[in-house]
Amino acid sequence: MPSPLISLRNVEKSYPLAGGRAWVLRRIDLDIQPGEFVTLMGPSGAGKSTLLSILGMLDVDWTGEYLLDGQAVHAMKPKARGELSRRTIGFVFQQYHLLDNLTVAENLEVPLSYRDLKRGEREALVGDMLDRFQLVGKKDLFPSQLSGGQQQLVGIARALIANPKVLLADEPTGNLHSQQAKQIMEVFQGLNRDGTTIIQVTHSEANAAYGHRVIQLADGWLQGA
Amino acid sequence: MMTNDTKAAASPEGAVAQEDAGAEPGKALIHLDGLTKVFETEDVETHALSNIHLNVRKGEWVAIVGPSGSGKSTLLAVLGLLDTATRGAYLLDGRSVLDLSATDRALVRNRHIGFIFQSFNLIGDLTVFENVELPLTYRGMPAAERKQRVERALEKVGMAHRARHMPGQLSGGQQQRVAVARAVAGDPLILLADEPTGNLDSKNGEAVMQLLTELHKGGATICMVTHDPAHARVATRTVSLFDGRIVQDEQRR
Amino acid sequence: MxxxxxxxxxxxxxxxxxxxxxxxxxxxxxxxxxxxxxxxxxxxxxxxLTPPPFSEPERVVHLQGNVAQAGLKDISLSVPEYVDLATLSRAFESVAAYRGGNLTLTGRDTPQQLATVVATPSFFATLGMSPVLGRAFTEAEAVQGRERVVVLTDTAWRVHFARDAQVLGQTMQLDGEPYTVVGVLPAGVAYPAWAEMYVPFVPTETQRQDDQRGARFLSVVGRLKPGVTQDAARTDLARVALEMEEAVPSRYRKVGWSFSVTSLDEKVVGNVRxxxxxxxxxxxxxxxxxxxxxxxxxxxxxxxxxxxxxxxxxxxxxxxxxxxxxxxxxxxxxxxxxxxxxxxxxxxxxxxxxxxxxxxxxxxxxxxxxxxxxxxxxxxxxxxxxxxxxxxxxxxxxxxxxxxxxxxxxxxxxxxxxxxxxxxxxxxxxxxxxxxxxxxxxxxxxxxxxAVDAGFTPEGVLTGKLVLPSARYPDAAHKVAFQRELLGRLQSLPGVEAVGVTNLLPLGGRSDSSFDIEGRPQAPDEVWPAVEFRAVSPGYLRTLRVTPRQGHLLEGDGTEGPDAPWQVVINKTFADLYWPQGDALGQRLKLHWDTAQWTTVVGIVDDVREWGLDTPARPAAYYPAAKVPTPFLALAVRAKSGGSPEALRTAIEAELRAVDGNLALYAVAPLTRLVDESIxxxxxxxxxxxxxxxxxxxxxxxxxxxxxxxxxxxxxxxxxxxxxxxxxxxxxxxxxxxxxxxxxxxxxxxxxxxxxxxxxxxxxxxxxxxxxxxxxxxxxxxxxxxxxxxxxxxxxxxxxxxxxxxxxxxx
Known part of the structure; x- marks a missing residue:
């Protein structure tokens, strides 16, 4: 049996509230294999987005154990965590989170700029990605000049440009029309077929249908695990 | 229970035919006719709302459901006069409100509409009491009457004992109860709730739904956007949106 | 990277x-x-913060006198006082005296005024300035008849000799006399800052007299001996003052006579600091x-x-x-x-x-x-x-x-x-x-x-200065004749309403003297404040539109010469101070001035702010210029109403040339500008x-x-x-x-x-x-x-x- 790409053991998150603690996540045990396409579902406030943040190491204020690509995230110093994150994680956000004052091509280049790459290499990678997502004609536009679907496409391209092992997507179609949403989900499906591990958070049953497995969360607990 | 006998009136004629004049229960409090909202970006024109026809009568509890991006929140914003429509008509309590000036819209919001938001939207620098009092001060109501109203509203939601606290000292559920108190303190014509349980865990979510149920029983007219099918079923009517259109309008009772 | x-x-x-x-x-x-x-x-x-370009400038101090009882502070010294100071003091390596003056350079296209420092030969060593070319003048040259030598500043060398390296030994016609250039100072070195050149100071026999102790016109500087502090110098000078008091009790006893010591720096920048x-x-x-x-x-x-x-x-x-x-x-x-x-x-x-x-x-x-x-x-x-x-x-x-x-x-x-x-x-x-x-x-x-009432009306008045060289105007008669001639010509110019001369224009500085009042002997321990005196032509006060309060302004047209009667106009402050009953008219007073006589008060005028707009008026007396002739003349010409004073300049200069082609009118400016500049x-x-x-x-x-x-x-x-x-x-x-x-x-x-x-x-x-x-x-x-x-x-x-x-x- 191959070792899981992601492995959580007894992960918990809470914050203090007058007269006790409010729990966001409780006793999460979860394994995700390389190449899986996993959907996190559950009502609002169930802890889906928090779990995704922990997986993406945006949130480091939790307890428990987290092994990513064989490395113990919970024992890492911030610098090493940053390094691991740069190498393995790509993030797609509901609000796209593109940088408004950078062009499409420059937005794609941002993650590369935080690695030791030669300018030529960076330009080649950006070019590839623009080709792959058919964004060549829009490479010099600013985000505000794009439709929501196109912005999210750029967001995905940016997440993929550093060739991450895992793509984390938080309601990637939440701000999109059904037609654009379908297109984005098909992009995810294609990426997954090509080997990228994907974990998405969604409310939509239709979106969940593109994945292999649905993990339900409610009030911070994994359901039926 | 799950009767599906009454389709909502889809035309103003229907509404007029159904109603007789006078302020008795059953009058169309909200009347939308051909309401359309278009957002434009560089090369795309997005129809957030397309040709919406909707009548809501006094005392109804309407759940507005649909996937993300279907236009639910936009519809609620237009109903609450927070946003305007591109085309169509909107009569609130028989009065056309789409072409009001900004000042008049503020007046209508203040007098006739109570808002409950997903993220509570209490003002962090004001106490619970002051938050509830805020819409009343905009009305120029005398202090004594404000105090009486605020206390009554806070009692109604079970938060009277927290009047002096700051929002940051409350849990999410408590904050949402304060927000409900603020929404009802001015005795509005309609309550508009945008995913009122969206930021709450299930227990607190249920409590807020219970509160809305009681308000509804007390005669309140409620329009509520929700993701949660279970919560939608508590309402008396469910309007389903998809890509900016009403695709289903299901009435119970 | x-x-x-x-x-x-x-x-x-x-x-x-x-x-x-x-x-x-x-x-x-x-x-x-x-x-x-x-x-x-x-x-x-x-x-x-930048020290002046002298050697060891911190050792250079200004030495001034004080007559506490008369309210005179930091005043200049007379020749006998300077001599006393130089011989009696022990704190100084050297002391020097100087006065400012103007010499007219002729022999060129137009006569030009050069701001001149008339200084004892010790001046250069005391300040620590040495010429880049040639030498400073010597004690041997500070002697009557041999004093026609000049040391130029860099500015004067540049302006008048185009930095000619062969300047040494050349002759300049100054006030009609030939002066030989013996030295040139380095660039940036000049003291006082306005100085353009230096000539030797040769005190006259009169100036050396003991009774001339009140004629205080010398600025005195000293260079402290190495290691001597300013405080030590003060102690030393207190002793000198005491010895002077013993030697000349009539002048120095019980008047609060003392010296003050001020660092060069303080003297120069004290005002603006x-x-x-x-x-x-x-x-x-x-x-x-x-x-x-x-x-x-x-x-x-x-x-x-x-x-x-x-x-x-x-x-x-x-x-x-x-x-x-x-x-x-x-x-x-x-x-x-x-x-x-x-x-x-x-x-x-x-x-x-x-x-x-x-x-x-x-x-x-x-x-x-x-x-x-x-x-x-x-x-x-x-x-x-x-x-x-x-x-x-x-x-x-x-x-x-x-x-x-x-x-x-x-x-x-x-x-x-x-x-x-x-x-x-x-x-x-x-x-x-x-x-x-x-x-x-x-x-x-x-x-x-x-908004201060200056006591005169500056609008419409053009002023200018000139100096009468003593060689060609040796005595009162020559000077008076010149004034008469010039004033007469100017008065008859079309566009001129009134014209006058004075030794000092308003706001222009001080020239004061002690005095006696007839029938009012000064008690031995009483010292009256000095009176500010001006030597003016009769037209001067009219030109400035100074308002008479009692009596009349000076009479005549200034042409009477030395034989005219002595008369004086005093200001209101003076009258109020000594004749509070209002009976000043007709009283007589006498300045401590070598040629002064008892003079009758013929008029009382409004106070003029002679010292500056921000300084309250002091007692002042206006004497006929004909009686107190000085070589330093300031001209005031009032244009007819509506006329521009500046437009008169050319005509005035033409008339001056007609009277004496070797004189230069300098510092020509409307009186309003002098007022503006004073503030x-x-x-x-x-x-x-x-x-x-x-x-x-x-x-x-x-x-x-x-x-x-x-x-x-x-x-x-x-x-x-x-x-x-x-x-x-x-x-x-x-x-x-x-x-x-x-x-x-x-x-x-x-x-x-x-x-x-x-x-x-x-x-x-x-x-x-x-x-x-x-x-x-x-x-x-x-x-x-x-x-x-x-x-x-x-x-x-x-x-x-x-x-x-x-x-x-x-x-």
Whole structure:
């Protein structure tokens, strides 16, 4: 049996509230294999987005154990965590989170700029990605000049440009029309077929249908695990 | 229970035919006719709302459901006069409100509409009491009457004992109860709730739904956007949106 | 690495282009801070801190006399007094005496006046100046008949000899006499600063007489022996004064005779020191305001870019990279501000010298100084870096990333940084208020002085000076004849209403004398204040339109010559002091002057501010110039009403040439300009303070606008909520304006406190206005309040345009 790409053991998150603690996540045990396409579902406030943040190491204020690509995230110093994150994680956000004052091509280049790459290499990678997502004609536009679907496409391209092992997507179609949403989900499906591990958070049953497995969360607990 | 006998009136004629004049229960409090909202970006024109026809009568509890991006929140914003429509008509309590000036819209919001938001939207620098009092001060109501109203509203939601606290000292559920108190303190014509349980865990979510149920029983007219099918079923009517259109309008009772 | 830097610079430039307002304000604020500071510091440095170009200048002191009982302080010395001082004192390596004068250079195209120092040969050694060419003059040349030698300053060498290396031994026609050039001083070396050349001082036999001890016209300098302090010199001179008292009791006993010792530095810059330090303080405040302005802008900008920081961090930017990026932005801004500031400093230093050069000693020594430039740029850079980095460091911490990302589009500002920004604005308002109070007080002082009744009417009067060389005008008769001839010709010019001469124009300095009143013997221990005397032609007081109060003005037309009767007109202060009963007319008085006689008071006139507009009138006596002929003449010509006095100049000069082709009229100026110049340093102070205050006010307004604008952006959601709840636009506007006014009020209170503390320091520099002038304080506070409302108004209006639907959807 191959070792899981992601492995959580007894992960918990809470914050203090007058007269006790409010729990966001409780006793999460979860394994995700390389190449899986996993959907996190559950009502609002169930802890889906928090779990995704922990997986993406945006949130480091939790307890428990987290092994990513064989490395113990919970024992890492911030610098090493940053390094691991740069190498393995790509993030797609509901609000796209593109940088408004950078062009499409420059937005794609941002993650590369935080690695030791030669300018030529960076330009080649950006070019590839623009080709792959058919964004060549829009490479010099600013985000505000794009439709929501196109912005999210750029967001995905940016997440993929550093060739991450895992793509984390938080309601990637939440701000999109059904037609654009379908297109984005098909992009995810294609990426997954090509080997990228994907974990998405969604409310939509239709979106969940593109994945292999649905993990339900409610009030911070994994359901039926 | 799950009767599906009454389709909502889809035309103003229907509404007029159904109603007789006078302020008795059953009058169309909200009347939308051909309401359309278009957002434009560089090369795309997005129809957030397309040709919406909707009548809501006094005392109804309407759940507005649909996937993300279907236009639910936009519809609620237009109903609450927070946003305007591109085309169509909107009569609130028989009065056309789409072409009001900004000042008049503020007046209508203040007098006739109570808002409950997903993220509570209490003002962090004001106490619970002051938050509830805020819409009343905009009305120029005398202090004594404000105090009486605020206390009554806070009692109604079970938060009277927290009047002096700051929002940051409350849990999410408590904050949402304060927000409900603020929404009802001015005795509005309609309550508009945008995913009122969206930021709450299930227990607190249920409590807020219970509160809305009681308000509804007390005669309140409620329009509520929700993701949660279970919560939608508590309402008396469910309007389903998809890509900016009403695709289903299901009435119970 | 270089690649990353290049990219950071590129992004920085673009993002600055996209917010030109921010970039412009930040760069301007920095430039103003750096420029103004460097310019003023350069001037202060050149004037106050750079020692004069003499050898061991700290050993050079000015020696002056005091007659305490007569209220005479720091007065010049007479020849016998100088001789006493030179022979009796032991504290000095050498002492020297000099007086100012003017010699007319002829033999060229037109006669020219040269500002001349007539000095004892010891002058050069005492001050520590040595010629670059030739030599100083010697004791052997300070002898009657051998004194026709001259030492040129670099300026005179350049102007009159085009730096001719063969100048030594050449002859100059000065006042009709041939003088031989024996030496040239190095560039920049001249003392007093106005000196163009030096000739030997040869006291006349008369001047050496013991009864000439009251003829005090010499300035005296001394060079302290090595190791001797100024205090030791004072002790030494106290002994000298005592010995003089014993030797000549009739003059020095019981009158409070003493010497004062003043360092060269104090003597030269003492007058302007207060003003310069004040300017330096003011400009320091401007730097403070500029830095807090930049800090404020950066804090706002970085906080507003919290989202960008979060996204970059989420995409893998290490803290170091984030810091590098924001550091680049800060540095680019600081650099731009620095370069602009440097230009401003270059220009500002010149402008400042041009503006106040007349009033500034050592103005020629002022250079743009690199040190203050480096210092202020350093301060600005540090500000930029400090405040530019804080948010990047803060935003880079990953703990709040997931929250930041979910909160979506708007950045969040910590309460700390919000409070700091509010604090900075409060500080800016306070600084602006302090400077405005200063500017207000100075302006009121200046206006009060302008409004002072000078006792004469300067409008329409042209003035000029000339000196009658003793060689061709050896005695009173010659001088009187010259005056008669010139005044007669001028009076008959078309366009001339009145004309007169005096030895000293109003506001022009002092020339005083002790005196006796007939029938009123002075008690042995009584000393009357000296009387300010003027030798004027009869037309002079009419020309100046000095109002007679009793009696009449001087009679005749000045042509009577030495045989005319003695008569004197005194001013009201004099009359009131000695004849309070009002019976001054007809009384007789006599100046202690070698040719003086008992003179009848024939008229009493209004007080003229002879010493300066800010100095109360002293007793003054106007004698006929024919009786007290002096070689120093000042001409006053009043144009007929409606005529321009300046237009008379050519005609006047033509008449002068007709009388004596070897005389030069110099310092030709309308009397109004002399009045203006007498208060120009106050005008400059008011102007500069106003300039600085205006800058600070502008910065404060920008600060208020920025903080409110930023807070509006931050509180968009709150505004949205309030509007959703039915707040009208007026409500929202009031809310936001209130925030601006609260900050302003705090700043005003703080500034008023500071001003009350600092105003005391200004007291000595003010005229006609109290340091705690209620109107100024109130007016300034009101002005700031108004500016604050306007500054808050623009962003506040933006708050009312918040679209509640969008604001709330932004969650």
């Amino acid at each position: 270089m690649d990353a830097l290049r990219r950071d610079v590129r992004y920085t430039l673009r993002s600055l282009r996209q917010s030109p307002g921010f970039a412009l304000v930040a760069v301007l604020a920095l430039a103003l801070g750096i420029g103004a500071n460097s310019a003023v510091f350069s001037v202060v440095n050149g004037v106050l 207060g003003t310069l330090w004040l300017l330096l303080g003011a400009v320091g405040f401007v730097l403070l305001a500029a830095c807090s302005s930049v800090a404020n802008l950066l804090l706002a900008r970085m906080a507003a870019r919290g989202r960008e920081v979060s996204i970059r961090a989420a995409l893998g930017a290490s803290r170091g990279r984030l810091v590098a990026q924001f550091l680049t932005e800060s540095l680019v801004l600081s650099l731009a501000g620095g370069v602009l500031g440097m230009l401003l400093a270059l220009w500002g230093t010149d402008a400042l010298v041009a503006l106040v050069g007349e009033a500034l000693p050592r103005a020629s020594q002022v250079r743009l100084d690199a040190r203050p430039l480096v210092f202020t740029m350093g301060v600005s850079l540090l500000t930029g870096v400090l405040f530019g980095l804080g948010p990047a460091l803060h935003g880079g911490s990953r703990e709040d990333l997931s929250v930041a990302m979910r909160e979506g589009s708007r950045g969040t500002e910590g309460h700390g940084s919000g409070r700091m920004r509010a604090g900075l604005v409060v500080g800016q308002v306070a600084v602006a208020l302090v400077l405005l109070v200063g500017a207000g007080l100075f302006t009121k002082s200046f206006l009060a002085l302008r 120009s340093s106050r005008q400059v102070s008011a102007l500069l303070m106003g300039l600085f205050a205006g800058t600070a006010l502008l910065l404060a307004a920008l600060g208020i606008s920025g903080v409110i604008g930023y807070s509006v952006a931050q509180r968009t959601r709150e505004m949205g909520i309030r509007m959703a709840l039915g707040a009208s636009r007026t409500r929202v506007l009031t809310l936001v304006l209130g925030q601006g006014l609260r900050l302003t009020a705090l700043g005003v209170v703080l500034g008023l406190g500071l001003s009350l503390g600092l105003a005391r320091l200004l007291d000595a520099m003010l005229y006609g206005v109290a340091a705690y002038d209620g109107w100024t304080f109130a007016g300034v506070a009101l002005l700031l309040g108004t500016v604050a409302v306007l500054a808050a108004w623009l962003p506040a209006r933006r708050a009312t345009r918040v679209d509640p639907a969008i604001a709330l959807r932004a969650e």
